[in-house]
Amino acid sequence: MGHEKTTKKPIIKMSGLTKEFKTKAGIVTALKDINLEIEQGEIFGIIGMSGAGKSTLVRCINLLERPTQGSIIFEDTDLMALNNNELNQVRRNIGMIFQDFNLLMQRNSMKNICFPLEIAGISKNEAEARAKELLALVELEDRMLSYPSQLSGGQKQRVAIARALATNPKVLLCDEATSALDPKTTRAILALLKDIKEKLGITIIIITHEMSVIQQVCDRVAIIDEGGIAEIGKVAEIFTRPKTQAAKKLVYPDGERIDEFLGSRLIRIVFDGRSSFEPVISNMVLACQVPVNIMFANTQDVGGKAVGQMVVQLPLEHEKAAVVMEYLKQQNVDFEEVSEIE
């Protein structure tokens, strides 16, 4: 009232989150001092190598794992302060899907979707009507009476998504939800998640170890490394300018290293979606009348925009190189000099 907020209020706020596991070998710190705010309505990605702590992190959001320290605020509720009953009520607002789908094998699709409604005390008729709506949303009306053992992986994940959405949650947690699926099915499931976000305005948190998943659907991403957040930001940002070692490893999984091109004058040109629509390199060569050598290029489609980078070898003569760099500056093309060895 009165005050206008410039930033949106986060739907989930994690502060100082630390999780330790007691093992025979001593205390293992899975997460250390995580501070993260998830905004209402965004698709937020959490990426990391296996063992980085991302699965533990997502389980802390709905307290399937209880953090050793720190707080999790969902909307205005401090989850750590709730008793079991209250926590179960809140969990109905946070849906979750898994890598292995985790459907009830003895229930058909319809009954699986009815499960969260049953435990929420909703009548059978009402639950079944809702289940039918959701089956339509995930385009599986014809498999209503099929058991999980009769469904493909993609179909099982669709049932799991419908089940997770049954209680109208505000947040959907996806724990490696596409990791057990082939690339084509993965794309279809991601497209479905994006579609659901548009239709329902739900906030989605995606845990994955695949950069391609982040690229396809996420707005923002956090890179988890050794239990901490290495980097956080807009996907296009991190994809074009990874700062940390952990981020670089994920963006260039095959270990492309610019260091390999050392030995002559190099610049790294960054495409941010705007400049990649014009033939930057050709124009540059024509305008400057200077030959360049493309050493490395990696441009990809991120959220409908082409982003990436290119490493270009410039002539060793200072004057000619300066002409090229001046041209790029004029064109507002983002670049940096990678090395200069005479």
Add this chain to the structure above:
Amino acid sequence: MAWLVWQGTLETLYMTLASTTLAYIIGLPLGIILVVTGKEGIHPIPALSVSIGVIVNALRSAPFLILLVALMPVTRMIVGTIIGPTAAIVPLTIAAAPFIARLTESSLKEVNAGVVEAAQSMGASVWNIIIKVMLAEAKPALFVGAAVSTITILGYSAMAGFVGAGGLGDIAIRYGYYKFDTQTMWIMILIIVVIVQILQEIGMKIARVTDNRISQ
């Protein structure tokens, strides 16, 4: 002879089914408690699960024939006699309950932990998870376990024949062991084998028909 067989069969079935039912009333909840309150369970109470585990192990390590004799005072207190099929139900139940508890425990532990986790993520209470997830998902294994339990108890009931429990085992021991009438003994054994076959088939059939993991 026909009357003897009929009488023995009825007594055996009575002892077996009554003991199995009573043993399940005790053993099933114990098995559930072992899983739920175990260290990795959905509601850990290690002190409880460990104590139940110790009692179950102690009862299971006693050979049935010893238990049968040792429990005679208890049997007399409950039933009023130590002879006859009704009296045999007491030691049979006490011997079978821990066995059933362990069998139930292992069936429930086979339920995919991820499915339990999914139910927790949906806000299912411990009670909901026990009834709607664990028992429902483990149903086929529980039916197979029930067949195994019933057959084990049938075997024990024959052993109880040694202390005059009645039933087919009692007849086989009396005629075969004390009167050297091997023919009658073999007939009794044959009937027991047939009953075992029927029980096993019924158990497996129910397990198969109720299991939705098999594409039908």
